[in-house]
Amino acid sequence: MKKVILARLSLITPPGLRTDLLTSGMVRPEQVSAEDGKVLVPVNVPEDFAGDIAETQRLIEERLSGLEGVEKLLVVLTSERAAPPPPPEPPKLRKRPTEAPGRDMRPHSAAVPGVKTIVAVASGKGGVGKSTTSVNLALALRGLGLKVGLLDADIYGPSMPRLLDIHERPEIEDERIRPVEKYGLKVMSMGFLMEEDNPVIWRGPMVVTALMQMTREVDWGELDVMVLDMPPGTGDAQLTMAQQVPLQGAVIVSTPQDLALIDARKGLKMFKKVDVPIFGIVENMSTFICPHCGKPSDIFGRGGAEEDAKRLGVPFLGAIPLHMSIREHSDAGTPVVMSEPDSLHAKHYRDIALKVATRLFPEEDED
Numbered sequence: 001m002k003k004v005i006l007a008r009l010s011l012i013t014p015p016g017l018r019t020d021l022l023t024s025g026m027v028r029p030e031q032v033s034a035e036d037g038k039v040l041v042p043v044n045v046p047e048d049f050a051g052d053i054a055e056t057q058r059l060i061e062e063r064l065s066g067l068e069g070v071e072k073l074l075v076v077l078t079s080e081r082a083a084p085p086p087p088p089e090p091p092k093l094r095k096r097p098t099e100a101p102g103r104d105m106r107p108h109s110a111a112v113p114g115v116k117t118i119v120a121v122a123s124g125k126g127g128v129g130k131s132t133t134s135v136n137l138a139l140a141l142r143g144l145g146l147k148v149g150l151l152d153a154d155i156y157g158p159s160m161p162r163l164l165d166i167h168e169r170p171e172i173e174d175e176r177i178r179p180v181e182k183y184g185l186k187v188m189s190m191g192f193l194m195e196e197d198n199p200v201i202w203r204g205p206m207v208v209t210a211l212m213q214m215t216r217e218v219d220w221g222e223l224d225v226m227v228l229d230m231p232p233g234t235g236d237a238q239l240t241m242a243q244q245v246p247l248q249g250a251v252i253v254s255t256p257q258d259l260a261l262i263d264a265r266k267g268l269k270m271f272k273k274v275d276v277p278i279f280g281i282v283e284n285m286s287t288f289i290c291p292h293c294g295k296p297s298d299i300f301g302r303g304g305a306e307e308d309a310k311r312l313g314v315p316f317l318g319a320i321p322l323h324m325s326i327r328e329h330s331d332a333g334t335p336v337v338m339s340e341p342d343s344l345h346a347k348h349y350r351d352i353a354l355k356v357a358t359r360l361f362p363e364e365d366e367d
Ligand code: ADP
Pocket: 123, 125, 126, 127, 128, 129, 130, 131, 132, 133, 159, 232, 284, 285, 286, 320, 321, 322, 323, 324, 326, 327, 328, 330, 331
């Protein structure tokens, strides 16, 4: 089966290129998998690729999908590079329809069928606990009786496979990817499609393609809310995401040592640029709670995020302490909201979820 697929791929020359997919190294035979009718073709797009990538993807799909034995086909665009991506053309920002009719760059909310609302969880930099917050927020929203999806858009370092202890690949049915279900959440992560320990760095346009696939080509079913775990930072990829996905609002995660919240400020600015309301700031790794004596210590000082939120005129959603059990549960794939629902930590996340839900569904709250 794989041989036939590779043979077919060797006959495809991407438009604009002289060599076929295998000779050019864009498709590496060892990365192609074909099992039980499920075929995954990662396409490594070189930095200086001069051809038409969308057309290349279409050609692969066209040539392979008709093959006998191919039931499900997934063509994933990747780019492995050591250097950070060059800044792409400055993206055109969404204009208010009143200013420029017909130039609204952002798809209408209805663009993700079945998904009522999407909330982004973002951070100015990595390692602040954005993904831990996303997953616990998603679980706490679920605890409010909402149908919740979790999209790990952190394609630079997807963490949902680890945080939710998911090792299976998503099923593909009728050419639609089915999210993996865990703890009552529908979860999709690029990490499910990538090999572990094989970091992939994406270029701007690919990020958009991947994100589009993950939001629109995934069979999310009916969701009240999709929690979108953004890649850390406020670069072009993040800006494009904030623009391209119909977001109801954004939650910014920050740590107290980042007292001046310089990075978090950039996050606020980015969402303001694209007219996405900021639901508020979560201060993560706030007070340190000693696992031995249970006493709190304010290692990094306290209240930085709260004061800054006030100064910046955005709501403060809450503070999550720096605690061993949050880290342990997070890294063991059993987030605290699920594994220790009666703990104070879980309560913190539930309080934040309630505030987020109130912003997401204001009219229902007024009843
Ligand atoms: P990010 O998504 O911002 O890169 P992660 O959610 O992956 O960050 O968290 C980074 C590390 O910090 C993980 O090991 C996680 O378990 C840990 N962590 C996150 N929040 C807390 C917390 N409140 N207390 C203790 N450890 C935490």
